[in-house]
Amino acid sequence: xxEFLTDLQHYSFLQNALLTGVLASVACxxxxxxxxxxxxxxxxxxxxxxxxxxxxxxxxxNRVCHWQGLVPLHGALVAAIIAAVIIGLVSLRAKQRExxxxxxxxxxxxxxxxxxxxxxxxxxxxxxxxxFGNILMVSTRDLWMLGGLDAVIVVAGLLFYNQFxxxxxxxxxxxxxxxxxxxxxxxxxxxxxxxxxxxxxxxxIVMVVAMLTLPIxxxxxxxxxxxxxxxxxxxxxxxxxxxxxxxxxxxxxxxGATTIILAGAAYLVCIxxxxxxxRFRN
Amino acid sequence: xxxLTNPLAIYMEDLWFSYGSxxxxxxxxxxxPQGDFVSVVGPNGGGKTTLLKLMLGLxxxxxxxxxxxxxxxxxxxxxxxxxxxHSQLDPEFPATVMDVALMGRLxxxxxxxxxxxxxxxxxxxxxxxxxxxDFRKKPFSAISGGQRQRLFIARALACEPEILLLDEPxxxxxxxxxxxLYDLLQTLNQRLTIIMVSHDLGFVSSIVKxxxxxxxxxxxxxxxxxxxxxxxxxxxxxxxxxxxxxxRNCTCQNS
Numbered sequence: 001x002x003e004f005l006t007d008l009q010h011y012s013f014l015q016n017a018l019l020t021g022v023l024a025s026v027a028c029x030x031x032x033x034x035x036x037x038x039x040x041x042x043x044x045x046x047x048x049x050x051x052x053x054x055x056x057x058x059x060x061x062n063r064v065c066h067w068q069g070l071v072p073l074h075g076a077l078v079a080a081i082i083a084a085v086i087i088g089l090v091s092l093r094a095k096q097r098e099x100x101x102x103x104x105x106x107x108x109x110x111x112x113x114x115x116x117x118x119x120x121x122x123x124x125x126x127x128x129x130x131x132f133g134n135i136l137m138v139s140t141r142d143l144w145m146l147g148g149l150d151a152v153i154v155v156a157g158l159l160f161y162n163q164f165x166x167x168x169x170x171x172x173x174x175x176x177x178x179x180x181x182x183x184x185x186x187x188x189x190x191x192x193x194x195x196x197x198x199x200x201x202x203x204x205i206v207m208v209v210a211m212l213t214l215p216i217x218x219x220x221x222x223x224x225x226x227x228x229x230x231x232x233x234x235x236x237x238x239x240x241x242x243x244x245x246x247x248x249x250x251x252x253x254x255x256g257a258t259t260i261i262l263a264g265a266a267y268l269v270c271i272x273x274x275x276x277x278x279r280f281r282n
Numbered sequence: 283x284x285x286l287t288n289p290l291a292i293y294m295e296d297l298w299f300s301y302g303s304x305x306x307x308x309x310x311x312x313x314x315p316q317g318d319f320v321s322v323v324g325p326n327g328g329g330k331t332t333l334l335k336l337m338l339g340l341x342x343x344x345x346x347x348x349x350x351x352x353x354x355x356x357x358x359x360x361x362x363x364x365x366x367x368h369s370q371l372d373p374e375f376p377a378t379v380m381d382v383a384l385m386g387r388l389x390x391x392x393x394x395x396x397x398x399x400x401x402x403x404x405x406x407x408x409x410x411x412x413x414x415x416d417f418r419k420k421p422f423s424a425i426s427g428g429q430r431q432r433l434f435i436a437r438a439l440a441c442e443p444e445i446l447l448l449d450e451p452x453x454x455x456x457x458x459x460x461x462x463l464y465d466l467l468q469t470l471n472q473r474l475t476i477i478m479v480s481h482d483l484g485f486v487s488s489i490v491k492x493x494x495x496x497x498x499x500x501x502x503x504x505x506x507x508x509x510x511x512x513x514x515x516x517x518x519x520x521x522x523x524x525x526x527x528x529x530r531n532c533t534c535q536n537s
Contacts, residue, residue, distance in 0.1 A: 037372070037376065038373060039372070065442065162384075162388065162396070163388075163398065165377065165381065165385075166385050166388055168375075169371065169372075169375055169377060169382070169385065170366075170367065170371055170385070173364065173366070173385060173437070174385070174388065175340070176340070176359050176362070176364055177339060177360065177385070177386075177389035177441070178358075178359075178360050178387065178388070178389035179388060179390035220374070220376065223376040223421075224376060224378060224421035225376055225377060225378055225381060225421070226376050226377060226381075228376065229376045
């Protein structure tokens with residue numbers, strides 16, 4: 001741990017990693033809260049995994065077909081838009097088939113990604129990179145991108161707070177009050193997709209899924225209001241990424257996996273404690 | 283033509299509705315004047331909630347006409363306060379009692395959905411009307427089923443509606459709260475139309491002005507006409523009316 005603290009003062013890659021965790025926490029805390037209370041976390045997960053197909057295709061086209069300038073981010077963006085549009089339309093029009101469609105996109109997206117990556121010359125550890133990311137290799141450009149994402153999400157999240165709250169709580173009632181519910185639902189899905197895309201290229205797909213679920217799941221156990229849940233989620237997210245980084249640094253564990261296991265363990269402990277207290281009180 | 287100056291609260295003509303090939307409502311013809319207090323009764327699955335949702339324009343009839351306060355439901359529904367049936371909403375949702383009541387103020391203008399000071403005052407007085415003033419800052423997850431029900435009535439009142447549509451408002455209330463609710467509704471009825479789905483005919487005669495019976499077909503009666511014969515027709519099984527002193531607690535049971 002002391003090694004982490006001394007190195008943090010000297011190495012910019014470590015400072016970038018720390019900052020990445022904090023910036024990602026803001027986006028995950030806000031979007032994750034909306035996603036969880038609207039009960040569409042499986043949609044975010046579905047989009048996240050479909051993204052691998054796009055990233056693999058972009059990598060293949062770049063390396064094998066020499067499409068210069070095409071980076072995995074572009075592929076991720078295209079795949080996420082396709083996935084979000086398909087899922088969004090299906091969930092608004094034909095509710096009962098939603099989960100099947102998401103599972104299909106999830107599986108086919110990942111398979112496509114793996115297929116492309118296997119046919120791409122170069123290091124095969126790329127696949128692990130896409131799944132778990134490498135928070136220690138974040139560039140300054142990535143940081144600016146994350147900062148921009150945070151700005152978009154904070155502005156949209158604050159501006160439409162009351163509408164999002166109403167749509168997430170009781171969609172039917174929101175319709176009756178004259179709210180354009182479909183617009184806000186698709187906006188929410190779009191923001192979730194954007195978060196997933198940008199974060200998955202920086203910290204990895206599995207890390208995004210974990211950060212959109214675990215800290216928010218803990219915050220949900222103790223939150224009395226939506227904005228309170230956002231703040232607690234953001235703080236927890238930042239605590240987990242930072243401590244994950246610190247713990248993994250010395251023994252050279254993978255940082256992403258350490259963070260996820262840490263957050264997962266905390267989630268388990270909190271759920272158990274809440275259950276135990278509930279029983280104790282009765 | 284007199285309807286133009288003072289239109290009916292609800293008018294339905296030759297209305298049919300089916301889910302797929304399942305007919306739910308047939309040949310509905312009703313006219314509810316403003317200021318009425320209507321109880322909608324009928325067996326489970328008889329189409330009571332469907333009828334309410336047709337009034338709100340949440341469902342589209344396969345044919346027929348609906349007018350709410352002289353307008354199509356989609357236009358008029360902003361003037362309706364709706365309390366859904368004890369609901370499928372997430373009981374763990376992180377929102378306070380005040381947050382939920384404020385949702386009734388959505389759609390009353392206001393830039394980007396911000397709530398004004400007036401909105402907050404209206405929400406607070408609605409919460410007081412249903413007797414939840416001590417719970418205003420409590421989380422939604424921490425209040426009881428009956429309190430939630432009253433909160434949804436408060437949310438409907440916060441809409442400042444001209445018509446109040448309540449879907450089984452008494453489902454989770456104990457006898458005392460039920461009595462309080464009827465007193466409140468009776469007071470509110472002095473200034474607005476109330477249409478309420480009820481699973482029991484219990485209080486019908488004492489405060490309700492007319493009854494709509496829904497069992498695929500829809501029949502309206504003034505309360506005074508309700509007899510055992512009609513009740514038997516609605517529920518399809520022999521029913522017994524038990525009248526207690528004061529009639530307030532008159533109930534129907536399967537015999």
